Amino acid sequence: xxxxxxxxxxxxxxxxxxxxxxxxxxxxxxxxxxxxxxxxxxxxxxxxxxxxxxxxxxxxxxxxxxxxxxxxxxxxxxxxxxxxxxxxxxxxxxxxxxxxxxxxxxxxxxxxxxxxxxxxxxxxxxxxxxxxxxxxxxxxxxxxxxxxxxxxxxxxxxxxxxxxxxxxxxxxxxxxxxxxxxxxxxxxxxxxxxxxxxxxxxxxxxxxxxxxxxxxxxxxxxxxxxxxxxxxxxxxxxxxxxxxxxxxxxxxxxxxxxxxxxxxxxxxxxxxxxxxxxxxxxxxxxxxxxxxxxxxxxxxxxxxxxxxxxxxxxxxxxxxxxxxxxxxxxxxxxxxxxxxxxxxxxxxxxxxxxxxxxxxxxxxxxxxxxxxxxxxxxxxxxxxxxxxxxxxx
Ligand SMILES: [Zn+2]
Numbered sequence: 480x481x482x483x484x485x486x487x488x489x490x491x492x493x494x495x496x497x498x499x500x501x502x503x504x505x506x507x508x509x510x511x512x513x514x515x516x517x518x519x520x521x522x523x524x525x526x527x528x529x530x531x532x533x534x535x536x537x538x539x540x541x542x543x544x545x546x547x548x549x550x551x552x553x554x555x556x557x558x559x560x561x562x563x564x565x566x567x568x569x570x571x572x573x574x575x576x577x578x579x580x581x582x583x584x585x586x587x588x589x590x591x592x593x594x595x596x597x598x599x600x601x602x603x604x605x606x607x608x609x610x611x612x613x614x615x616x617x618x619x620x621x622x623x624x625x626x627x628x629x630x631x632x633x634x635x636x637x638x639x640x641x642x643x644x645x646x647x648x649x650x651x652x653x654x655x656x657x658x659x660x661x662x663x664x665x666x667x668x669x670x671x672x673x674x675x676x677x678x679x680x681x682x683x684x685x686x687x688x689x690x691x692x693x694x695x696x697x698x699x700x701x702x703x704x705x706x707x708x709x710x711x712x713x714x715x716x717x718x719x720x721x722x723x724x725x726x727x728x729x730x731x732x733x734x735x736x737x738x739x740x741x742x743x744x745x746x747x748x749x750x751x752x753x754x755x756x757x758x759x760x761x762x763x764x765x766x767x768x769x770x771x772x773x774x775x776x777x778x779x780x781x782x783x784x785x786x787x788x789x790x791x792x793x794x795x796x797x798x799x800x801x802x803x804x805x806x807x808x809x810x811x812x813x814x815x816x817x818x819x820x821x822x823x824x825x826x827x828x829x830x831x832x833x834x835x836x837x838x839x840x841x842x843x844x845x846x847x848x849x850x851x852x853x854x855x856x857x858x859x860x861x862x863x864x865x866x867x868x869x870x871x872x
Contacts, residue, residue, distance in 0.1 A: 496529070496864065496868045497529040497532045497533055497867060497868060497871050498863070498864030498866070498867035498868035498871075499519075500515060500521075500529050500533070501533055501538060501539070501558075501862070501864070501867045502862075503515065503518060503519070504533075504539055504556065505558055505862065506558075507560075507583070508557065509542035509545070509555035509557040510556060510557070511545050511553040511554065511555050511556075512526050512527055512553065512554075512556075513553060514555075515530070530556055532871040533556075533867075533871060534556070535871070536562070536870050536871045537559060537562035538558065538559060538562050538862075538867065539556045539557060539558055540556065540559040541554055541555070542555045542557035543555055560581045560583035560585065561581050561582070562582060563581075563582055563625070563626035564580065564582075564587065564615070564624050564625055564626065565579075565580055565582070565625065565628065565629065565854050565857035565858055565861060566578070566579055566611045566614065566625060566627075566628045566854075566857070567584075567628075567850040567852070567854035567857065568607055568628065568630040568631065568850070568853055569631045569674065569677065569849030569853055570594075570607075570630065570631060571596070571633055571674070572595075572596050572597075572633055572700065573593065573595060573596070574591065574592065574593055574594065575592050575594050575603075575606070575610075576590070576591050576592075576846065576850050577590050577592075577607065577610050577611060577614060578590075578614075578847075578851075578853075578854060579614040579615060579618050579620070580850075580851075580858075582861070582862060583858075584684065584854040586850075586854075587614075588614040588617040588618040589850070590613070590614060592610060594606055596633060596648065596649050597648075597649070599650070600652050600655040600657065600660065604660050604661055604664075607630075607661065608661065608664035608665065611628070611664075611665060622665070622666065625667045626667060626668075626857070626858075627667050627668045627669070627670065627857035627858070627860050627861040628661055628662075628667055628668070628669045628857055629669075629670050629671075629672075629852070629853030629854055629855070629858075630657060630661065630669060630670070630671045630672070630853060631671075631672055631674040631676070631677035631678070631849050631852065631853050632646065632649070632657070632671060632672075632673060632674060633646070633648060633673075634646025634648060634652065635718070636672055637717055637718050638714045638717070638718030639718070640656075640658075641658040641670060641671035641672075642655060642656060642657065642671075643657070643671075644717075647737065647738075657669065657671045658671060668857075668860055670856050670857055670860055672718070672853075672856060673703070674697070675697045675703035675704060675705045676705045676712060676714065676718075676721070676852070677705075677848075677849050677852030677856060678695060678697055678807055678808075678842075678844075678848040678852055679693070679705020679706070679707060679712060679721075679848075679852065680705065680712050680851075680852035680855050680856060681847065681851030681853070681854075682695055682805055682807060682842050682843065682848045682851075683695070683707045683712075684852070685843070685844050685847075685848075686805075686842070686843040687803060687805070690707075690802060691707075691708075691709055691710045691802070692707065692708055692709070692800065692801045692802050693707040693801055693802070693803045693804075694706060694707070694721075694792070694795060694796075694799060694801040694803070694804045694805070695707070695805045695807060695842070696723070696788065696792065696804060696806050696808075697807050697808035698748070698749065698750060698784070698806060698807075698808040698809075698811060698817065699749070699750050699763055699808035699809045699810060700749060700750055700751045701724050701745050701749050701751070702724040702744055702745045702748065702749045702788065702808075703721060703723065703724050704722075704723045705721050706720055706721045707801075708801075723792075723795065724743065724744055725738050725744070725745060726743070726744050726794075727740070727741070727742045727743060727744075728744050728747050728787050728791060729790055731747055731787075734746050734747055744787060744791050747784070747787050748783075748784035748785075748787040748788050749763075749784075750762075750766060750767075750808070750809055750810045751763060752784070753766050753777075753780050753781060753784050753810070754766050756780060757769070757776060757777055757780055758776070760777070763809045763810055764809060766780070766781065766810070766813065767810065767812045770813040770814065771813070771814070778813075781813045781816040781817050781820070782816045782819060782820040783820060784810070784820065785818065785819060785820020785821045785822075785823070785824075786820040786821070786823055786824045787820075788817070788820070788821050789822070789823060789824030789828070790824050790828065792804060792821060792824075792825050793824060793825050793827075793828035793829050796829045796833050796834065796837065797829060797830070797833060800833050802836055802837060803837070803838045803839075803840065804821070804837065804838070804840075805840055805841070805842050806818055806821065806839070806841050806842060807841070807842035807844075807845075807848055808842075811841045811842055812845075814841075815841075817841075818841055821839055822839050825837070825839065
């Protein structure tokens, strides 16, 4: 008996406070008090008290009655995503998309706006704060209901501080305290990450939540990757994990990258690199338009870019063994050509065990990936055990 009890205790998730118990309910499935008592191993009275706290905070709500084999059917409770809202902000070089979402990242109000990241943090974050306030009003929610803000920036971000670190296309932003500046405007916690990481998070949560090991690759003006391993976004020690744009492509010795090194993937295979190499195109969007119009030279150039990206991804596949590679960013809009090029090289250059069940596909969330991921990042913070414990205290 003692053995069995010890085993049960080891198997039971470590659940101490209301915040921990809430994590069990985040999947949205209704549960009874008895269900929660059984899973947590806590007394019914303890569970009942915690349910009351979470109900009072609005985080869970009654979800009808469970079926009963006799007597009065027990009440069930489920996560109430509309309890609070978060703001997702996806900042690009020349545009921004903001979305106000509920706690399940369902979009309640959204705005696309042109802006120039080169205007610097002052004017750009002013615009973000003003637009965020408009979205709150539009959705009929008060500023006090904002539980957090997630921001994606088009450059390297030190994850612990949320500060951009020598971002090449963002003059004036180096070391800018984005969380403090926006936190003062919104009076809510602000989390900042690079655009590729939030896209990876958004695509993973919205399109492939059950895929535990996924590599998201953005191919646009630049190239970068976001790593989902064991179900979570992995940022590395400083936040620069997945920065594959400046990995050297094997065999290229004559192309100098803007970073000063020779043969970087970004200098050879990004949307901008392809646009510069083709006749009559100046932007990645021009390349996509040509491919869609059936232009042979453009299609071949995109396919070759896919092969070059594949050469670098083959190494990533060996290191990380993802079960899925998702290609996003504007060049993914060129259709199958880029994916075909990537598949060609990755399958040829990786060991069979790594590629046996590897799927290589284009992203499903398209231009929404960034705001969805920014929202998910803010939600994860707002609904963490610690944050929920503080909220109900
Ligand atoms: Zn480079």
